[in-house]
Amino acid sequence: MAYSFDKIIDRRGTDSLKYDLAARRGMPGNVIPLWVADMDFPSPPEVLEALVEKSRHGIFGYSDTISDDYFNALADWYSNRFGWQLSPKWLVKTPGVVFAICTAIRALTDEGDAVLIQEPVYYPFAGSVRANDRKLVVNELVYRDGRYSIDFADFEEKIEKNRVKLFILCSPHNPVGRVWTKEELAAMGEICLKYGVKVVADEIHEDFVYPGYRHHVFETVMPEFADITITCTGPTKTFNMAGLQISNVFISNTDLRKRFKQELERTGYSQPNIMGLVACRAAYRHGAKWLDDLISYLVSNLDLLRDFLRKELPFIRLVEPEGTYLVWLDFRALGLPDKELNELIVHKAGLWLNSGPMFGAGGEGYQRINIGCPAAILQEALERLKKAFNKV
């Protein structure tokens, strides 16, 4: 590997949500945080260099993607990785994917309209629907024989019965780690077409796909899907720069794009953050090898986690992820209520994970662990888990 991910960098005292919120949330001082979705790795060196160069220039005035460089970096990335040919006019930049989801909810639905999500799912989905006074409708994913799948009959029934206007798709799926197949995406999209449902496809985890799986851009699965879809992406998960707040939303349908842009205008947001633009362009232009090495590193972290659980903690079941660096762990064999389980994990093991119920229906008895960290940190976390649970 050209890049190494083993170095432990102290993030404490850097105003990091992942590390520095621990005390305020009542966590023990030495807690290992493996919760929020950022990684303990620096961004690719080429991104750091581009940011330093911009800092040296020293002027951070209003900026935007006026030259073609930014779009071309994106277009090459999506063409090479996903076979998706982008058009410059589809691109709308926002300061984040959750921001884009909230904007899309307001642009495409009215107060009280029903919005469908698939729980357990990234918790801001439900939060965004509720905060915008829309009605939350849940198509719960089904966990059977160690794998999550979609109950399509329920998906259609919920849409029809509640007159759902918008579906928020999480692809790849956080936290259950599914990389949806073309057939699954086609089946969901066809139901949405049948009932006039628009789709917000949150594809922020698109670059984290393990060997043997392939991410399909939802709106490319069938030509008609492009007319009902807003695709939300960003370099911030892939290259670990969430704090730089830049995301790229692609809207190929003219009417949807117009409605989204009008809503964006209402928020008062105009030009993006210059450092986000600089980092994004450098990442997509120069970050491919770094990302490939990172995926190999995550595969070995996943092996470490799987082997450790099998040998030392066989009652904790790993839900095999097909993508993302977030792993869904099934603690249900212990039969503990979530409150007790959290207490044990936080105060006995000294780990900060995400408790399953945060992700909505079907989250009870599960925890999400973030393996985007040096292997030594993961190893230490697992040793702590073993010590704590072997005393239960």
Ligand SMILES: Cc1ncc(COP(=O)(O)O)c(C=O)c1O
């Ligand atoms: C599925 C999903 N969407 C969106 C986000 C956050 O995106 P942003 O920081 O751009 O709002 C995350 C972060 O964990 C995520 O997992």
